[in-house]
Amino acid sequence: MNTNKNIKTLIVKKPLQLDCGKTINNYPIAYETYGSLNEKKDNAILVFHALTGDQFVTGTNPITNKDGWWSYAVGPDKAIDTNKYFVICSNVIGGCMGSYGPSHKDPNTQKVFGTNFPVITINDMVNAQENLLDHFGINKLFSVAGGSMGGMQVLQFVSNFPEKTKTAIPIACTSSHSAQNIALNELGRQAIAADSNWNEGNYISKDTNPNKGLAVARMAAHITYLSKKGLQEKFGRKLQEREDLKFSFDADFQIESYLRYQGSVFVDRFDANSYLYITRAMDYFDLPRKFKGNLSDAFKETKARFFIISFTSDWLYPTQENKDIVIALNAIGVDVGFVEIKSDKGHDSFLLDVPDFLNALKNFLDKSYTEN
């Protein structure tokens, strides 16, 4: 459990009934804010993070000492301009950056939850985060935005709270996790479970960590965030600090060394059980299901203006899945814009310096705000 003094926490008293049937109350939501809320309280943007993100959107993450995960997009004069907007982001429940999650203690047993933490869903995450609006006295957000799992939360938020935002920006996401998405997540979970240090989720009490399993999960996932072309251009068959093949199983190739590095730095900042819980939440995400398969019905109460963005080289949440959301919104006359950004950077494009994407995001927000 992360109890760093740099983590701001809201203790939510209101009980939350989870999709799994259990109820939680008096649970912490760790959050961060950027910019300032104006007098009319109409300039707030709730940003939702992706699988391995956290509340530290921009600036220096005080826990990892690295740049916030959306530093390219959020900050003074950036696409989401914190001189103008009040940005709120919180760690999802099930996460490991201070919000209620599997590394917390069960109040009933005083033991670390581990896999006894209730299975949570995207719906649960969004319902928990909605409490932040009350906390800041915000009736209506100016926008909700996020990529990947953050985009799924955007969709769920608008569906659950159709009156609570003026605009919505789901990026590189889907309304329903595909078999391929589930398969890739299962690969990660099985890598963790195969690490003997995982110990059925009870590793904190034993003071161990399934670091190897979690690193393999991250390596596999990391490949899915990039494109074949991007990998080929960056690494190709380049060798890692050697003149020739070593005829061994060392990291001969740069791509191997890169992936190993990505795995090793990930385990320092992420909890293996949280990885299981959050990937599970993504796999359970199927917004049309509650509406008898009709995605349009999920949005029929909303007047929010949508802007949906996908990327050409994203094969994890491909353009067609984003377009399906556009189609569902158009079917009921919702104000929805859509653009597919050309990029070789794969699914990760939304986190990177992709000028066409950042310009579109900025223009949409700033123009929508002027018309406020």
Added chain:
Amino acid sequence: MKNEFKVIADLIEKDKRVLDVGCSDGTLMKFLKDNKNINIRGLEISKDQVQKCIAKGLTVIEGNAEKDLKQFPDKAFDYVILSQTLQAFLNPELVINELLRVGKKAVVTIPNFGYWKVRLHLLTKGTMPITKTLPDEWYNTPNLHMCTIKDFVHFVKSRNFKIFKSLALNNQNVSLINNTNLGIKNWFADLGIFLIEK
């Protein structure tokens, strides 16, 4: 703003729901939104043009009229606009049918292949005509199905669509097309503008 857009804007009443198919950089959309309080949407195939629309604060969907009109429900718009792009589709008839399905009415403009300069070019030079409205060579033109004003009128009638208004545009001059002057207009207009309904 070009004269064609002024003529189109005059055909559309205030406060309506309008879809501009092939909306380009959004010039017409912006004019309709600002001056006629139109609830306007655009569909545009070019990523660069989509970006320009977003920069104008317009709601635009990147997409292809032949594939992406089907997502809109029947009669979702009061008007659907198609400016000088009908000839560029693989299947113009399908697109016209889709326009008249999603819109109560459609405004369609066509570059007139019957215009005298076009005819003269082909007659005298014997090469594919190049004019102000048809600037490309035969090998790189996006235009697949050129037609004349007469062809379009015949087509619309053969499908039993209603023509509310037919206008001929020649530089700054706008004039009405009717049954008696169709032949003349087909010589002297470089653009035809039609308001039709299914």
